Amino acid sequence: MMGQLVQHYVLLSTVIFMIGAVGFLVRRNILVQLMSIELMLNAVNLALVAFNRQHQGNMNGHMFAFFIMAVAAAEAAVGLAILLAFYRLKGSVNSDEAETLKH
Numbered sequence: 001m002m003g004q005l006v007q008h009y010v011l012l013s014t015v016i017f018m019i020g021a022v023g024f025l026v027r028r029n030i031l032v033q034l035m036s037i038e039l040m041l042n043a044v045n046l047a048l049v050a051f052n053r054q055h056q057g058n059m060n061g062h063m064f065a066f067f068i069m070a071v072a073a074a075e076a077a078v079g080l081a082i083l084l085a086f087y088r089l090k091g092s093v094n095s096d097e098a099e100t101l102k103h
Contacts, residue, residue, distance in 0.1 A: 009050030017043035030086070030093045034079045041072045 020039030027033060045065040052061025083093060090097050 006050050006054060010047055013043045013047040028094050028096055030083050030095050033095065038072055041068055044068060
């Protein structure tokens with residue numbers, strides 16, 4: 001019974017991760033790309049917690065999930081700060097225009 005439950009969670013995690021990956025690769029809006037990265041990180045968290053349910057005494061999956069949440073929060077803060085600076089500079093949030101920042 002537990003094996004099937006974990007399989008369902010892993011399947012859901014895979015679908016969510018693929019939605020995030022496609023959203024990141026297809027869209028050119030930096031804000032949508034940041035949300036897609038967050039979606040992929042949450043899919044990994046779901047998979048970690050699902051696999052951790054098979055090992056009841058071990059809390060490593062939950063520990064890694066909390067670590068990923070902290071990294072995601074820092075990534076969102078830094079990403080939004082860069083996004084705001086880019087918007088003030090260019091007046092747009094398309095990633096195609098970020099190429100001019102190299103010079």
